[in-house]
Amino acid sequence: MLVVVAVLTSGGMRLAGAGSVLATQQPTEAQILDALRAKGLTRCPQVRCTAMGPGIAFELPFSYGSDALDPQAIAELAAHGGELRAQSRGQVLLVRGHADARGGDAYNQDLSQRRAVAVKRFLVATFGIPAENLIAVGLGKRELKNASDPFAAENRRVEVLSM
Secondary structure: OOOOOEEEEOOEEEEOOOEEEOOOOOOOHHHHHHHHHHHOOOOOOOOOOOOOOOOOEEEEEOOOOOOOOOHHHHHHHHHHHHHHHHHHOOOOEEEEEOOOOOOOHHHHHHHHHHHHHHHHHHHHHHHOOOHHHEEEEEOOOOOOOOOOOOOOHHHOEEEEEEO
């Protein structure tokens, strides 16, 4: 899911405070974040969010090619469940899915999104966190944790961050 704050103009599309972008072009990450900051919004739906305040941040491992939560990931979520529920009151949690470098871009994008959605569903069902307080974003293989070994297991993960 990509949320873009935009105003259509006669010359194309203009993001608030971000300069002009033709309607046929994708806005850059920087333009999206600038547009959100310009409006004073607190939700950051895309890649790198700098509005992280005091709170929690942790990672969940995933098996190769899987979007299923394994026992280790469930235990990690259970350990943070109460804190996540408390953090989600009046605050948004960002759930960022990642994949390793095996496979094509489209496949990894879909897999990372499914991983993020699986964690979001678990948090909603298990801890009663409102779905609107969780943003699930798949990043594919764009942000490898271990860039020196793009196929490493630590690249297959979901991060949960408070914003």
